[in-house]
Structure formats: structure tokens, C-alpha cells
Amino acid sequence: MARPRKEIDQNQFEYLCGIMCTLEEIAGFFNCSEDTIENWCKRTYKERFSDIYKKFSARGKQSLRRYQYDLAKTNATMAIWLGKQWLGQKDEQVIAVNRSTDETLKAMDEYFANEGTDSRDN
Secondary structure, three states, rough: OOOOOOOHHHHHHHHHHEEEEEHHHHHHHHHOHHHHHHHHHHHHHOOHHHHHHHHHHHHHHHHHHHHHHHHHHHHHHHHHHHHHHOOOOOOOOOOOOOHHHHHHHHHHHHHOOOOOOOOHHH
16 A cells, blocks of 8 residues: 655645745655655646746745845945846946056066076176
8 A cells, every 4th residue: 555645735835936945945844755746746737846946936036136126225235236246237446557556567567578588698
């Protein structure tokens, strides 16, 4: 006689996917194996876990994005991070060159240009 099937609440499963729990975490929540979750998805949705997960985790990503946008309204760090991630913005680094720096660079250029020649040979 086979063991009875594990009862998995569909609403709880979809919620866990929505908050982007992993297969391992979902299996742990229901106290079953990852294979049990995989098989349950095939019976319930007629699709693999990975396909179902993509659908339901998208909702969680939408919520997270909405929270980030709301936070960016009052948090400059979040606004800057979102700009860098999604808008391709970046910090501009300005290097100021003054006369002494320019002279140092010229001296370094001369040194490296003459590297390998022994000044005693001249």
C-alpha cells in the first residue's frame, strides 16, 4: 500500500512563490521533499515547478519594485541605486590635474621612456 499523498495548500504554495521562496524553502515549509513539490506541480498545474515559479514569483518582483520606488521618494541612497541599476547612471570621477601633478607625470613619462638604458652608458 502506498503512502498517502502530502496535502499542499495551493494558496500557500502560490504565496510562497510570490515572496520568492526557493524550492528547498517551499519543501521545508510543507515538510516534504523537493520531488514531492515537483510532482505536485505536475499534477496540479500540469507544468514543472520552474515554470510555475516564474509565474508566481513575478508578482513578488512587482511588489518589491513598487516598494523600492516608494522608498526612493524619501531615500536618496535608494534613488541613486535604482538609477545605477535601471537607468545606466554612474558616479562620475573627476581627477583634477594641477601644475605640479602635470610636471610629475612628465617626469614619470621621461623615466619610463628611458627605462632599460643605463645613464652611465652616456
